[in-house]
Amino acid sequence: MIEDKNPQRTDLSQLGEFGLIDHLTKQFDIKQKSTLKSIGDDAAVIDFKKKKAVISTDLLIEGVHFDLSYMPLKHLGYKAVVVNLSDIYAMNAVPTQITVSIAVSNRFPLEALEELFDGIALATKIYNVDVVGGDTTSSQKGMIISITAIGEADEKELVYRNGAKENDLLVVTGDIGSAYMGLQVLEREKQVFQVNPNNQPDLDAYTYLIERQLKPEARKDIKELLAQLEVKPTSMIDISDGLSSEIMHICKQSNVGCNLFEEKLPLDPQLINVCEEFNIDSTTVAINGGEDYELLFTIKLEDFDKIKANPNFTVIGHMVNEKEGMHLITRANTKIALKAKGWNALKE
Ligand code: ADP
Ligand code: MG
Numbered sequence: 091m092i093e094d095k096n097p098q099r100t101d102l103s104q105l106g107e108f109g110l111i112d113h114l115t116k117q118f119d120i121k122q123k124s125t126l127k128s129i130g131d132d133a134a135v136i137d138f139k140k141k142k143a144v145i146s147t148d149l150l151i152e153g154v155h156f157d158l159s160y161m162p163l164k165h166l167g168y169k170a171v172v173v174n175l176s177d178i179y180a181m182n183a184v185p186t187q188i189t190v191s192i193a194v195s196n197r198f199p200l201e202a203l204e205e206l207f208d209g210i211a212l213a214t215k216i217y218n219v220d221v222v223g224g225d226t227t228s229s230q231k232g233m234i235i236s237i238t239a240i241g242e243a244d245e246k247e248l249v250y251r252n253g254a255k256e257n258d259l260l261v262v263t264g265d266i267g268s269a270y271m272g273l274q275v276l277e278r279e280k281q282v283f284q285v286n287p288n289n290q291p292d293l294d295a296y297t298y299l300i301e302r303q304l305k306p307e308a309r310k311d312i313k314e315l316l317a318q319l320e321v322k323p324t325s326m327i328d329i330s331d332g333l334s335s336e337i338m339h340i341c342k343q344s345n346v347g348c349n350l351f352e353e354k355l356p357l358d359p360q361l362i363n364v365c366e367e368f369n370i371d372s373t374t375v376a377i378n379g380g381e382d383y384e385l386l387f388t389i390k391l392e393d394f395d396k397i398k399a400n401p402n403f404t405v406i407g408h409m410v411n412e413k414e415g416m417h418l419i420t421r422a423n424t425k426i427a428l429k430a431k432g433w434n435a436l437k438e
Pocket of ligand 1: 111113128129130131132133165189191192221222223224225226
């Protein structure tokens with residue numbers, strides 16, 4: 091669907107490997123002082139002076155992590171960057187550079203890669219990071235993208251998954267579950283389209299959900315906001331696989347348990363409506379859906395007053411002794427053990 095939109099198709103072989111790299115990367119400029127050497131040499135050189143370097147990488151495979159029949163390539167490029175930056179923010183660090191590696195089959199013309207790189211470039215502008223390298227190669231089938239994000243932080247600023255303590259409050263930014271339901275809407279429309287290609291979907295009621303799925307944003311605002319409020323989280327993680335599994339990561343690494351309260355879960359009204367339409371329980375979606383790229387963190391109980399009035403934050407639970415385990419407390423006040431289903435399991 092996507093590829094046919096663009097009538098011009100320049101075969102990648104016309105440019106050759108170096109011509110292609112040059113063409114795709116010439117739009118990237120340098121924004122960070124720490125970037126001493128960027129694209130063009132055998133390796134990039136970065137100087138963080140007294141700061142610590144924070145590094146994270148992700149691999150995205152067509153057909154496994156993305157579906158080009160409803161994911162425009164520009165959005166894919168944008169999202170591939172954002173999901174990596176989210177991991178850097180989850181360390182309470184600031185992303186500064188990325189590398190971009192791609193493998194593509196000859197099914198993709200130059201114009202497709204231009205769209206992908208336009209999305210990458212847009213994300214680097216919005217998030218103020220430099221593209222300092224990467225690799226470009228061919229694949230037998232489909233597209234593979236691997237992005238590595240690099241960031242910096244003072245050592246004392248860094249927040250790990252393993253610092254949560256008993257009685258700490260569990261806090262989430264933004265709202266959750268919407269990206270997963272956005273995917274359900276897109277999957278449904280794809281099936282409708284396959285049956286009848288003339289059927290133009292009306293997606294007005296789902297714009298927020300679809301945007302959360304196709305154009306997620308990472309929480310670049312939270313580090314500064316917490317610093318202003320003088321709150322340092324005791325542990326932090328980003329929500330990529332789903333709330334439940336991220337809570338379990340924090341609990342296992344911190345040797346604590348957790349009580350999560352159903353009535354506290356921050357849900358967008360559009361999510362609640364679409365869950366009714368699909369006849370899916372919105373709590374299940376909020377807990378097991380993924381790809382929200384919000385931040386989940388714990389704070390000391392005494393810091394509650396500093397965050398309670400801020401609309402970016404919702405306290406959704408608290409940490410308990412490890413022996414008590416990890417539970418969801420429902421609206422009916424029953425206790426259900428948390429399970430790490432991850433978002434894929436929801437499809438079964
Ligand atoms: P090498 O042979 O050392 O692997 P390449 O010819 O692959 O070098 O790459 C040349 C330069 O272009 C390097 O600086 C590399 O980091 C950069 N580069 C290659 N592919 C990409 C890409 N997809 N995105 C950004 N930079 C890239
Ligand atoms: Mg190379």
